[in-house]
Amino acid sequence: MLISIELTESVIPAGTVVPPPEVGSVVEFRGVVRASENGSPISALRYEAYAPMAVSSMRRILETLAAEHPCHSVHVVHRHGVVPVGETAIAVTVCSAHRGEGFALLSTFMDRLKQDVPIWKVEALA
Amino acid sequence: MLISIELTESVIPAGTVVPPPEVGSVVEFRGVVRASENGSPISALRYEAYAPMAVSSMRRILETLAAEHPCHSVHVVHRHGVVPVGETAIAVTVCSAHRGEGFALLSTFMDRLKQDVPIWKVEALA
Amino acid sequence: MRVLYFAQARTAAGVAEESLLIPSALGEAALWERLTGLHPALAPLRANTRLARNGEFTTLGELFHDADEVALIPPVSGG
């Protein structure tokens, strides 16, 4: 399974993945900064990452999940620094032959990421 | 829940959904025409639709699913006519506050669509 | 009655749609007899082809009337 993982301080562009011939399913999750945090209106969130470990732990999670849910490729881009409301904090795109394994890998990856990948929302900007 | 459903003979553009302030999750599925069908190489698939019923049945499925998995909006675009290999035959984009309901609605919708929505792959073009 | 044939049903019937005169309401079995009488190649499709009446799948015991739009829905394969 092809794995690409990127941490960036720049805007994450919309769907740029071009599926290769054997891919029939492209499943994408984008986590977007919402306009309120714990009930208060905000303008942005600041994310912090332990970058080398964030990247290596995402890779390890994906390699582990690929055994159970074989897919063609996974692209992960996670933003750090200040991310304004409405912008994408994380985009994960999974290409697979069929949709079942793509959905399974993507949703399980997100669950694992939220438990174990060292990235934090450290500040809500008013 | 906002529902938009479109049948088109034109190329479906990549992610054009702009999430509103209350949306934290955008989940998208794209079904792409693969380069082989039943083991033989193909150049395209031809899709046929019973258009009015396809649209109304998708809407009904989504309205039913929204009760269990409340989401902000769902956009469905399904192509008919000839769809070349590598192009998107269906794109479904679900916006929701959190990702759980988005994943659930999207994957259940696709299962139901494959059972009950009157659209067919009628021909594989060599 | 307007009858719409899709996918394999269209191929078997050789037409995409046609009009039938239905003087009195028919049940599903009677309608299928009428259709397979017109298009014998439809017979093998009957087992797995559903009927829709006015854009909705029919339920057991439903009747078909002259003013209806009826569609033959072979197993779908969209997405």
Place this chain on the structure above:
Amino acid sequence: MRVLYFAQARTAAGVAEESLLIPSALGEAALWERLTGLHPALAPLRANTRLARNGEFTTLGELFHDADEVALIPPVSGG
């Protein structure tokens, strides 16, 4: 030893990273005593903060050495 403090741990320690001299290998409890001795505000975070050694979460009984990079990982909230 290079120690990295993230999120609430960084706020509590008042620094993002620092260097400690660790003459001989320490277990997790001894390392925490050293860290909370330096930064008492870290003490309340200990219960739910994990340690990573050289980029991986540590397992029970693992030892920490002077050449290690150790990170304090409060509950994560990415995505």
